[in-house]
Amino acid sequence: MQLNFYKYQGTGNDFIILDNRTKNFTLTTEQINFLCNRRFGIGADGLMLLNQSNTYDFEMKYYNADGNESTMCGNGGRCLVKFANDIGLKKENYHFIAIDGPHEAHFEKNGWVDLQMKNVDNIEHYYGDFLLNTGSPHYVKIVTDIDNYEVFKEGRAIRFSKDFEKEGINVNFVEMVNEDTITVRTYERGVENETLSCGTGVTAAALVFAHNDAGFNRIEVNTLGGKLAVEFDKLGENFSNIWLCGPATFVFKGEIEL
Numbered sequence: 001m002q003l004n005f006y007k008y009q010g011t012g013n014d015f016i017i018l019d020n021r022t023k024n025f026t027l028t029t030e031q032i033n034f035l036c037n038r039r040f041g042i043g044a045d046g047l048m049l050l051n052q053s054n055t056y057d058f059e060m061k062y063y064n065a066d067g068n069e070s071t072m073c074g075n076g077g078r079c080l081v082k083f084a085n086d087i088g089l090k091k092e093n094y095h096f097i098a099i100d101g102p103h104e105a106h107f108e109k110n111g112w113v114d115l116q117m118k119n120v121d122n123i124e125h126y127y128g129d130f131l132l133n134t135g136s137p138h139y140v141k142i143v144t145d146i147d148n149y150e151v152f153k154e155g156r157a158i159r160f161s162k163d164f165e166k167e168g169i170n171v172n173f174v175e176m177v178n179e180d181t182i183t184v185r186t187y188e189r190g191v192e193n194e195t196l197s198c199g200t201g202v203t204a205a206a207l208v209f210a211h212n213d214a215g216f217n218r219i220e221v222n223t224l225g226g227k228l229a230v231e232f233d234k235l236g237e238n239f240s241n242i243w244l245c246g247p248a249t250f251v252f253k254g255e256i257e258l
């Protein structure tokens, strides 16, 4: 079977996208894992289907590079909005449905895609670190000298530790640059490696670094793949109106034999 695909990236978090509005792709775990393989396939951190929806502009279905369907992907959602726009689905405000519920998105004047993330009402404290769900489950650990931090080794140890081994977790290491800026590096579940950026992870880290007890926050975030920003309102432990903002870029398209 010949498969037409598109490749997009958001701050270096890269994705294969398939336009599934008229077709009905039923790819196996092995096929998705092959497509995402950087040596034998196309290469990507994940694969997304843009599906038809009767009630939303489209439906987002997300698979990790290991071939398994997973929970929400923030950078993926932003790339899928850019893809929808590129294939002619033009909207001022996009509304799409994903595994964690409905999402809104729009383009900024500079081309950045801003994606609304689900509300968060609980940050759990875990042996001095933090656990929260921003559409996907995240572990946040504050570190120093992040450039030299052993993200793969330490992230993998936490991800496969007793409490998280079964469901898996994404592990984010965060260093504060100043009151409004943090640097984040993430070990991603399902890729089982450090990626250049993780949108739901960056969002989780920004919420942990909120600096107002009540009110609007904007946190700038450095990742290995570029800059993102997270905006949100905080009221006690409740975070709402959360927006993940950043670039989303078409890389190439092609066809591959399956």
Ligand SMILES: N[C@@H](CCC[C@H](N)C(=O)O)C(=O)O
Binding pocket: 013, 045, 064, 070, 071, 072, 073, 074, 075, 076, 136, 137, 170, 188, 189, 190, 191, 197, 198, 199, 200, 201
């Ligand atoms: N890269 C993502 C997160 C993708 C899902 C994650 N690997 C998981 O399984 O939880 C993002 O940008 O949010």
